[in-house]
Amino acid sequence: MLLTASVIVLFAGWVAALWPVYHVFGTDQTGNDVLFQAIKSIRTAVVIGSLATLATLPFAIVFGILAGYYKGWVDDAIQYLYTMLSSIPSVLLIAAFVLMIQVFVDKNPQMFETALQRADIRLFLLAAILGLTGWAGLARLLRAETLKLSELDYVQAARAFGVSNAGIMRRHILPNVTHVVLIVAVLDFSGLVLYEAVLSYVGVGVDPTTNSFGTMINSARNEMIARPAGVVDARGRVRLHGGVRAVDAALRERGQRGVRSARARVPRPAARSPRRARRTCRDGGRRRGND
Numbered sequence: 001m002l003l004t005a006s007v008i009v010l011f012a013g014w015v016a017a018l019w020p021v022y023h024v025f026g027t028d029q030t031g032n033d034v035l036f037q038a039i040k041s042i043r044t045a046v047v048i049g050s051l052a053t054l055a056t057l058p059f060a061i062v063f064g065i066l067a068g069y070y071k072g073w074v075d076d077a078i079q080y081l082y083t084m085l086s087s088i089p090s091v092l093l094i095a096a097f098v099l100m101i102q103v104f105v106d107k108n109p110q111m112f113e114t115a116l117q118r119a120d121i122r123l124f125l126l127a128a129i130l131g132l133t134g135w136a137g138l139a140r141l142l143r144a145e146t147l148k149l150s151e152l153d154y155v156q157a158a159r160a161f162g163v164s165n166a167g168i169m170r171r172h173i174l175p176n177v178t179h180v181v182l183i184v185a186v187l188d189f190s191g192l193v194l195y196e197a198v199l200s201y202v203g204v205g206v207d208p209t210t211n212s213f214g215t216m217i218n219s220a221r222n223e224m225i226a227r228p229a230g231v232v233d234a235r236g237r238v239r240l241h242g243g244v245r246a247v248d249a250a251l252r253e254r255g256q257r258g259v260r261s262a263r264a265r266v267p268r269p270a271a272r273s274p275r276r277a278r279r280t281c282r283d284g285g286r287r288r289g290n291d
Contacts, residue, residue, distance in 0.1 A: 015035070019035065023035070028220075034216075038216070040211035041212050044123070044210060044212050045193045045196065045213065047123065048193060048206075049189045049190075051127030052127045052131045053131070053185050056134050056135045056185075056188070057135075057138075059139070060136075060142060064138065064143045064145075064177075065143075065169055065173055066078060068143040068146025068149075069146050069165065069168075071147075079143075082136035082139050085133065086136045090134070094129055097129045097132075102122070102204065116209075118207060119206070122206060122210075126205060130196070134188065134191075134192065137188070138181065138184045141180055141184060142180060142181070145180055146177065150173070158171075158172060196214065197213045197217070199214065200212040200213070200214025200215050203218070
């Protein structure tokens with residue numbers, strides 16, 4: 001974790017040092033900085049995820065606890081409601097609601113004085129729709145947890161002492177299901193952000209004037225379709241060529257080091273002393289004389 005944090009800090013420092021004088025991630029076809037658009041898209045994703053999560057929690061908590069505590073026909077009605085909601089594909093259901101809102105906004109432009117107000121209301125309504133259609137999974141978990149908690153001794157003791165049902169649910173049930181709410185809310189946050197990106201990619205998400213990962217991907221796709229050979233410009237090719245040459249030079253240097261180290265490990269013949277050399281020459285002369 002410390003290594004990851006160090007890498008992130010170093011990368012952020014490098015980007016911060018280059019950003020004032022250089023487009024780190026380049027520009028789009030209209031000259032806008034891609035890094036700045038990505039940061040604004042992160043802001044949009046966080047806003048969408050937070051608002052959608054806040055819109056999901058009231059429905060999931062109320063319906064889940066009511067179904068698990070009262071049982072009977074209340075449980076059956078709530079189960080029927082969230083089962084019917086879960087049977088419809090989420091993306092299609094959300095897209096249908098978003099299209100209805102988009103048609104309403106387009107047919108009533110007099111309700112919004114500026115384009116910024118129209119973009120804000122579309123973003124808010126998209127978050128509300130994601131929340132209204134995404135509470136079924138958490139409600140099912142809370143129902144199961146409430147069924148278990150309602151049979152425990154302290155809940156039965158509270159009933160025996162005459163505590164009202166609302167008081168039991170507020171003071172004994174809700175605090176003991178908070179951990180489930182927190183875990184599911186954190187895990188579903190990324191899914192809500194993904195829904196927003198998918199809907200914006202197909203054109204039924206946030207307003208086109210609002211920065212989003214979906215709109216960025218869509219604009220990049222259009223640019224690649226229009227200019228498939230021009231996606232990598234001349235500077236990009238130069239950087240790629242320079243990077244390849246640098247890698248090639250590093251590999252050559254590493255290979256030469258390996259050859260030198262291998263030669264260093266080869267044993268060399270021991271040098272003979274001058275006296276032993278003269279003795280060898282004298283013995284060789286004697287042998288030739290005898291022959």
